[in-house]
Amino acid sequence: MEIRLIKTFQAIVKYGNFQRAAEALQYSQPTITMQIKKLEEELGMKLFERGKTITLTSAGRLLNERADLLLREYDELNVALTDFMHGDAGIIRIGASEPSASSRLPEILRRFSEQKPKVQVQVRISTTKDLMRMLLDDEIDIALCNEAEPHIQLDFQPLLYEEITLLLPASHPLQHKQEIHLKDLKGETFLLTPGTCSFRIRIEEMISSQIGQLQRSPILVDGITVLKYFVQANMGIALAPVVAVSPPIPGTITRPVRNLMNGPRLGVLTRKNSSTSSKITEELVDEIKRLRTIPDEPVMAQSL
Known part of the structure; x- marks a missing residue:
């Protein structure tokens, strides 16, 4: 009709x-x-x-x-x-991994929503691996996450390297040490995230290169944003992203460690087929890119 x-x-x-x-x-x-x-x-x-x-x-x-x-x-x-069509209305589905989902994404979406009050935002919080699957299954439009294994259908645009710091119980003997090296932590109990976490992989690389075999078995905590509460309970120490543990909660302190490697890269993950991307998606990606500290680089197709 x-x-x-x-x-x-x-x-x-x-x-x-x-x-x-x-x-x-x-x-x-x-x-x-x-x-x-x-x-x-x-x-x-x-x-x-x-x-x-x-x-x-x-x-x-x-x-x-x-x-x-x-x-x-x-x-x-x-x-x-x-x-x-003009990017002023519609639905945008974004996924994010921790700690950025808690510490960075709310402010990004606040600014975006002020500019685009008619846009409905849907947020999914998960691991980088799950966010990749969601993108491939068209469950989300973009993801703010750490770098994962390359995939032929996805593009990763790096924004920054996560800064790693040492989180200690406030009463820890190292609190007064002027300069801390990784080797000073050899006898400590480490709190680590699961083996598939990009932070766990990078921190184990640091421990392996500068400490070697740990004297005490680490405690595995499934969630980087809760590490600080285990440190607060005096269950161990943690090498953690600054953004996840700052400012320190009562009963904990942070200290820099000399000669630490860069943490994993954080970036925007999108489907390679840009023809499916809406103007809303492109504008949210631009807003997220305000986090960038790594020099811009050409986006290249990734292969398996």
Whole structure:
């Protein structure tokens, strides 16, 4: 059913006859007659009783009652689609991994929502591995996460290296040491995240290169944002991203460690097929890129 046919029908009802409706719409009367005939054929029922005056049939009265709502929804849809095309409305689905999901994403989305109040934001929090799957399954549009294994269908745009710091219980003997090296931590109990976590992999590389075999078995904690509470409970120490443990919670302190390697890279993960990307997605990516401290580099296709 064409919208213009509904508008012609409404004009006839408003002006009382075909001739006046044709003049109002700037159509010829035969055109108006042809449009109503087409509408009646599509619906399979008569809308008008013709005579000296025209009157609505029962079907015509029903259509007239619903036509205003139909046209109003059509106009609202047009406005929504125009807003979407211009990047002012729509839905954006973003995924994020910790600690950025808690420490960085809220401020990013606050700024974005102030600029785009009509955009609905949906947030998923998960691991980098799961976020990759969500992107490939079209469950999210973009992800803010640490670098993962390259994939032929995904692009990773690095933004920064996570800064690593040492988190200690406030009463720890090392609190007064002016300069701390990794080798000073050899006899400590480390709190580590699971083996698939990019932070765990990088921290184990640091420990392996400068400490070697740990004297005490580490305690594994499934969640980088909760490490600080285990340190607070005096269960061990942790090498953790600064953004996840700053400012320190009561009962804990942070200290720099000499000669630490860079932490894993944080960046924006997107599907390689940019033709599926909306203007809203592109503008949110631009907002996220304000985090960038790594010099911009050409985005290249990644391969398996």
